[in-house]
Amino acid sequence: MTAEEAVLATAEAIANGRETAPGQKQYVSFTAGAEQYAVDIMSVREIKGWTEVTSLPNQPEHVRGVLNLRGAVLPIIDLQCRLGGGLTETTQRHVIVIVAIEDRQVGLLVDAVSDILDVSDDKIQPVPETNSREDARVFSGFLTDEDQMVAMLDLERLLSAEILDQSQSEDTPVQ
Amino acid sequence: MNELEQFKQTFFEECDELLQRFEEVAVTLVAGANDAEVLDDIFRTVHSIKAGAGAFKFQRLATYCHEFENYMDLVRGGKLQLVEGDPDLVVQAGDILQDLVNAARVGVEAEAALEDDILEILRNKTGAPQSQGGSDDTAEVSAVTTSGFSIKFRPHRAMYETANEPQLLLHALASLGEMTVSTDLQALPDLIKLDPLEGYLAWSIELRGEGIAEDSVREVFEFVDGDCDLEISALDAGVDEADSAPVESQAAEIEPAIVPGNAPAADAKTVAAATQSTSIRVDLERIDRLVDMVGELVIAQAMALDSLSELVDIRHVNQLQALEDLTMRTRQLQEGVMAVRMQPLKALFSRFPRVVRDLSKKLEKNVRLELEGEATEVDKTIIEELSDPLTHMIRNCMDHGLETPVERTESGKPEQGVVKLSAEHRNGRILIRVADDGRGLSLTKVRQKAIDNGLIDESAELSKEEIEALIFMPGFSTASEISDVSGRGVGMDVVRRNIQKLGGRVTVESDEGKGSTFTLALPLTLAVLDGMLISVAGERFVVPLSTIVETVCPDPSAIRQLPDGGSVMSIRGETIRLIDVCGAMSIDRSGQPEPLRKLAVIVETEFGRRIGLVVDELLGQQQVVIKSLEANYRNIPGVAGTAILGDGRVRLILDIDGLSSMDVPRHDAGLQTKSPSDTNRVASGGQSV
Amino acid sequence: MSKRVLAVDDSKTMRDMVAFTLKREGFDVVEAEDGVAAIEASTTGDYDLVISDVNMPRMDGITLVGKLRENPKFRATPILILTTEADQSKKAAGKAAGATGWIVKPFDPDQLVNVVRRVCR
Known part of the structure; x- marks a missing residue:
C-alpha cells in the first residue's frame, strides 16, 4: 500500500469504525524491517510520506529528529531501530505513521503501511512470559494472520522512554 | 449542568x-x-x-x-x-x-x-452568638390548613407607587389553588374626582386547595406588606360548609382599573444596548488559538516570500510591493494579537506589599517596599511564571540581604531597609529588578562557600561578576542552611532555571556593604523570537538575537587549544571559551567541507559571561515563531526550543546558557548517543565554574 | 415582543445567572455593572423590569432605585433589588426608595422567575 492509499484506507476505516462488530477492533498494520506490526487505529492520526527531518543532538539513535506537522513539532521514531534493528535507510517510499498518545503526537518511521485489520480480541495471543527481553514489553500481543505474525504495539511502553517519561528531561546538572 | x-x-x-x-x-x-x-x-x-x-x-x-x-x-x-x-x-x-x-x-x-x-x-x-448557627435560611414550615384562606386585600396608593400590580399578585395567588375573587368597587369615586395615582379598588378572595401554607399566601403579598390592607384568615370548617351553598361570588374579571403613571409600557423599541463595559473577558485558550493561527500565518507568509524571492525583477515590482505590504501587515497583526496577551505587571507586583509586610514582622526587620513600573506590560504566561521566582528573590533580599535594624544603625544606615521592585521595557525585553540596600554579597564568603561546596577549585581565578554569579549555581545553597523564610527548599539556582525556561536571564550586581540588585531580563512574549540564522556543516540553527554581542572572524593565532580538547580565543585582551556548534549539536561533518575560515559569534550568557560559538556562516536575521520541543518530546540540553522557518523545516534554537554549562556530557545508561566523544571534547573545555 | 430586563450587579457571576435564567424565560436582558452604568442604560433604553444588586461601587442599588423612580419613564416599571438573607433594613430602605420588591440571594432560578412573574406581566 502506498502512503496515499493507506491514508484513504485509514480515513475510510475510521469513518466506518462504528460498524465494527462488538469485541472487534481495527488495527493499522505496517512493516518495519522484515516484521509486521500493528497499532490500534484509534491512536493513528495521520499517515504521511517520509520527508527529511531535523535531527536532534545527543539523542538515542532511534530518535530520527523532529518534523513540522501543521505547526506542531513532532519527534520521529525509527521503529525498526527502536526495536533493536539497524537504522532505516530512508527513501521517498518510506512512511511516517503519526500516532497520538497522552495528548502527544509522535511519528513512527516504518517501511510501508500494509493493511487495516478487523481483529476480535480473542484472536490476539498474549506475549509469552518466557521472553525475558525488556523489549518484549513493547508488544501487547501477537496476531497470527494466515501465515504472518503481526506484533501489536503497546505505544505507551514503546514511547515511554523518551516521549512520555518527563522525569528524564529534568537535566540535573552533575557536580 | x-x-x-x-x-x-x-x-x-x-x-x-x-x-x-x-x-x-x-x-x-x-x-x-x-x-x-x-x-x-x-x-x-x-x-x-x-x-x-x-x-x-x-x-x-x-x-x-x-x-x-x-x-x-x-x-x-x-x-x-x-x-x-x-x-x-x-x-x-x-x-x-x-x-x-x-x-x-x-x-x-x-x-x-x-x-x-x-x-x-x-x-x-x-457580638454575634458564638454558636455555629449556620445561615438562617431555614424557613419554618407554617401551619397547613386543609381547606384554604379568605383574603381581603385593599392596596394603598403607596403600593402602586412602587410599581406593584394587583393583577399580578392575584395571578400569583391563583397558582396556589382554586380561587374566587370579587372586586369591591365601593371606594371608586366619580370619574371627575378620580386621581389616577390613587388606589380605589379592593378584592375579596377565597383561595381553596389542599395543603396551602399560609406562608406561601403571605409570600405573595411580601412586597406590599404595609402598602395595603391585608387580612388573611383560614377558612374553617364552618365556612367550608357554607361554601357548599351557592354564594354570590363570581369569578371576577380582574381588570385593575387604574394603571398609575401610565407607563410607556412594554413595547419598548429596541435601542442599542447601552453601557456595555469597555472590557470583555475572553478565555485564554481562545487567545492562544489566535496567537497560534497568527503564528502559522507568519510562517506561511515567510514561505510565500521565500518561494517568490526569485521574482526579484523589475517587471514584478507591483507584486513585490504587494508582498511587502502583506509582510508588514502580517507583522502588525501579529503584534496586535500578542498585545492581547499582554498584561500590566501590577497584578503581580501588588502581591508583594503583603509578602514584605508579613516577612518584616517575622524577621523583625523594618522594611519598606518600593514599587516602580507596575504599568509595564508583559505576556500573561510570563507574569504567571514570575510569581514564584520574584517572591523568592524578595524573600531572599529581606532574609539575607537586609541587616537587622541594630546592624543597620551601627553601620550608619537608616534603620528602615528598602527593597525596590521595578520594571521597565528595554530593547524589546522587559527588565525587572529587585534591589535592596542591605549588606550586599561578600565576595570572599561566596567564594569560600563555593569552594567548600565543591563548585569551584581553590585555585580558580574569578572576576567579581563570576563570583557573584556563583550564587545561581546548583548546589550553592545547601538544603540545611535554607532558612524557613527564603527557603521552601529552593535556592537561587531554581530561580535561575525558572527564568531560563521563560527565555530570560537573571543576573546579580552587588556592592559589598551597600546592597545588591538582581536583574531579570525577559522576553516580552514567549511566542516569537528575533533570531540570527546560522549554518554549521549544512545544518541551520537559530541563535537568539538578544544574546549576540558581536561576530568576529578570529585569526587562527588568537585561538588556543586546551589540553582537554576545548579551545579558547582572545579578543581585545579577554579570553573567552569557544564552543563548536558542530560538536555540541553532534553534527556529522563527514562529507561536508570545512569552511575556509570559521566565524565566532560572541554571545553573552546570563552570567554576563561571554562565549564564542563557532559557526560556518551567518545567514541573516529572522523573526521566528517559537515551538516548544517539550510539547511532543522533551527538553534537550543546549536547545532552547524550535522554530519553523520559511521553508517549513524545523530548526533548533540554541540555548546559550545551556551550551555554556554543558560541562559534563550526560551519560544516560541505555541511551546510545550519537557521538558522545564530540560533546565530551567540546563541553569540558575551560569550564571553571 | 419579549420583555426587556435591566440586570444591574457588580458581580458578573450574578449578572450572568440572572441573564441566563431570564433569557430562558423569554426575556431580553441588558446588563449593567453598577448604578451609574444602569442610569446610563436607563437614558438610552426602555425596560419592563429592573433587577439591581444593592452593594455596588459608584452608585448603590438603593440610590439607583430612587433615581429611577424620579424619572417618569420608570415610574411604573417594576424594580427588584437583590438582597442577601433577611436583611430587613435593606428591604425597607429599598421599599422607601420605591423598589417594587426584592429577591433574596442566593436565589435559585425558580425563585427568581417566580418573583419576576409577580411583578412583571
Whole structure:
C-alpha cells in the first residue's frame, strides 16, 4: 500500500469504525524491517510520506529528529531501530505513521503501511512470559494472520522512554 | 449542568479579581480611621463572594463570608473601630477566604476547623452568638390548613407607587389553588374626582386547595406588606360548609382599573444596548488559538516570500510591493494579537506589599517596599511564571540581604531597609529588578562557600561578576542552611532555571556593604523570537538575537587549544571559551567541507559571561515563531526550543546558557548517543565554574 | 415582543445567572455593572423590569432605585433589588426608595422567575 492509499484506507476505516462488530477492533498494520506490526487505529492520526527531518543532538539513535506537522513539532521514531534493528535507510517510499498518545503526537518511521485489520480480541495471543527481553514489553500481543505474525504495539511502553517519561528531561546538572 | 459550570468558572475568575483587589487594599488598613472606599472595597469583596458561594451552595464558604461580612459591615458603618491588630486580622481573614475559595474551586473540603479561630474572633467583635448557627435560611414550615384562606386585600396608593400590580399578585395567588375573587368597587369615586395615582379598588378572595401554607399566601403579598390592607384568615370548617351553598361570588374579571403613571409600557423599541463595559473577558485558550493561527500565518507568509524571492525583477515590482505590504501587515497583526496577551505587571507586583509586610514582622526587620513600573506590560504566561521566582528573590533580599535594624544603625544606615521592585521595557525585553540596600554579597564568603561546596577549585581565578554569579549555581545553597523564610527548599539556582525556561536571564550586581540588585531580563512574549540564522556543516540553527554581542572572524593565532580538547580565543585582551556548534549539536561533518575560515559569534550568557560559538556562516536575521520541543518530546540540553522557518523545516534554537554549562556530557545508561566523544571534547573545555 | 430586563450587579457571576435564567424565560436582558452604568442604560433604553444588586461601587442599588423612580419613564416599571438573607433594613430602605420588591440571594432560578412573574406581566 502506498502512503496515499493507506491514508484513504485509514480515513475510510475510521469513518466506518462504528460498524465494527462488538469485541472487534481495527488495527493499522505496517512493516518495519522484515516484521509486521500493528497499532490500534484509534491512536493513528495521520499517515504521511517520509520527508527529511531535523535531527536532534545527543539523542538515542532511534530518535530520527523532529518534523513540522501543521505547526506542531513532532519527534520521529525509527521503529525498526527502536526495536533493536539497524537504522532505516530512508527513501521517498518510506512512511511516517503519526500516532497520538497522552495528548502527544509522535511519528513512527516504518517501511510501508500494509493493511487495516478487523481483529476480535480473542484472536490476539498474549506475549509469552518466557521472553525475558525488556523489549518484549513493547508488544501487547501477537496476531497470527494466515501465515504472518503481526506484533501489536503497546505505544505507551514503546514511547515511554523518551516521549512520555518527563522525569528524564529534568537535566540535573552533575557536580 | 453545563451553564452552571460556566457560571462557576465566572464566579471563580471573579473571586480571583476580588481577592486580588482585597490583598491590595487590605494591607493599607491601619488601626483607627480608614479610607471609606477601602472599607467598602473589602466589604464588597466578601459580600460578592458570599452571594456566589450561596448560589453555588458552597455552604462553608458562604457561612464564613457571612460572618466576615457582618464584621466588615459594622466597621464600614463606623460601628466598630479598627484597633491595633485588627488590620492584621482582616488580612488574615482574607487569607482564609482565599483558602476556602480555592477549596471550593477544586471541589475539596478545606482543612478542618481552618476558619474556626478567626470566626470566633470576628463573632466576638460583632457580638454575634458564638454558636455555629449556620445561615438562617431555614424557613419554618407554617401551619397547613386543609381547606384554604379568605383574603381581603385593599392596596394603598403607596403600593402602586412602587410599581406593584394587583393583577399580578392575584395571578400569583391563583397558582396556589382554586380561587374566587370579587372586586369591591365601593371606594371608586366619580370619574371627575378620580386621581389616577390613587388606589380605589379592593378584592375579596377565597383561595381553596389542599395543603396551602399560609406562608406561601403571605409570600405573595411580601412586597406590599404595609402598602395595603391585608387580612388573611383560614377558612374553617364552618365556612367550608357554607361554601357548599351557592354564594354570590363570581369569578371576577380582574381588570385593575387604574394603571398609575401610565407607563410607556412594554413595547419598548429596541435601542442599542447601552453601557456595555469597555472590557470583555475572553478565555485564554481562545487567545492562544489566535496567537497560534497568527503564528502559522507568519510562517506561511515567510514561505510565500521565500518561494517568490526569485521574482526579484523589475517587471514584478507591483507584486513585490504587494508582498511587502502583506509582510508588514502580517507583522502588525501579529503584534496586535500578542498585545492581547499582554498584561500590566501590577497584578503581580501588588502581591508583594503583603509578602514584605508579613516577612518584616517575622524577621523583625523594618522594611519598606518600593514599587516602580507596575504599568509595564508583559505576556500573561510570563507574569504567571514570575510569581514564584520574584517572591523568592524578595524573600531572599529581606532574609539575607537586609541587616537587622541594630546592624543597620551601627553601620550608619537608616534603620528602615528598602527593597525596590521595578520594571521597565528595554530593547524589546522587559527588565525587572529587585534591589535592596542591605549588606550586599561578600565576595570572599561566596567564594569560600563555593569552594567548600565543591563548585569551584581553590585555585580558580574569578572576576567579581563570576563570583557573584556563583550564587545561581546548583548546589550553592545547601538544603540545611535554607532558612524557613527564603527557603521552601529552593535556592537561587531554581530561580535561575525558572527564568531560563521563560527565555530570560537573571543576573546579580552587588556592592559589598551597600546592597545588591538582581536583574531579570525577559522576553516580552514567549511566542516569537528575533533570531540570527546560522549554518554549521549544512545544518541551520537559530541563535537568539538578544544574546549576540558581536561576530568576529578570529585569526587562527588568537585561538588556543586546551589540553582537554576545548579551545579558547582572545579578543581585545579577554579570553573567552569557544564552543563548536558542530560538536555540541553532534553534527556529522563527514562529507561536508570545512569552511575556509570559521566565524565566532560572541554571545553573552546570563552570567554576563561571554562565549564564542563557532559557526560556518551567518545567514541573516529572522523573526521566528517559537515551538516548544517539550510539547511532543522533551527538553534537550543546549536547545532552547524550535522554530519553523520559511521553508517549513524545523530548526533548533540554541540555548546559550545551556551550551555554556554543558560541562559534563550526560551519560544516560541505555541511551546510545550519537557521538558522545564530540560533546565530551567540546563541553569540558575551560569550564571553571 | 419579549420583555426587556435591566440586570444591574457588580458581580458578573450574578449578572450572568440572572441573564441566563431570564433569557430562558423569554426575556431580553441588558446588563449593567453598577448604578451609574444602569442610569446610563436607563437614558438610552426602555425596560419592563429592573433587577439591581444593592452593594455596588459608584452608585448603590438603593440610590439607583430612587433615581429611577424620579424619572417618569420608570415610574411604573417594576424594580427588584437583590438582597442577601433577611436583611430587613435593606428591604425597607429599598421599599422607601420605591423598589417594587426584592429577591433574596442566593436565589435559585425558580425563585427568581417566580418573583419576576409577580411583578412583571
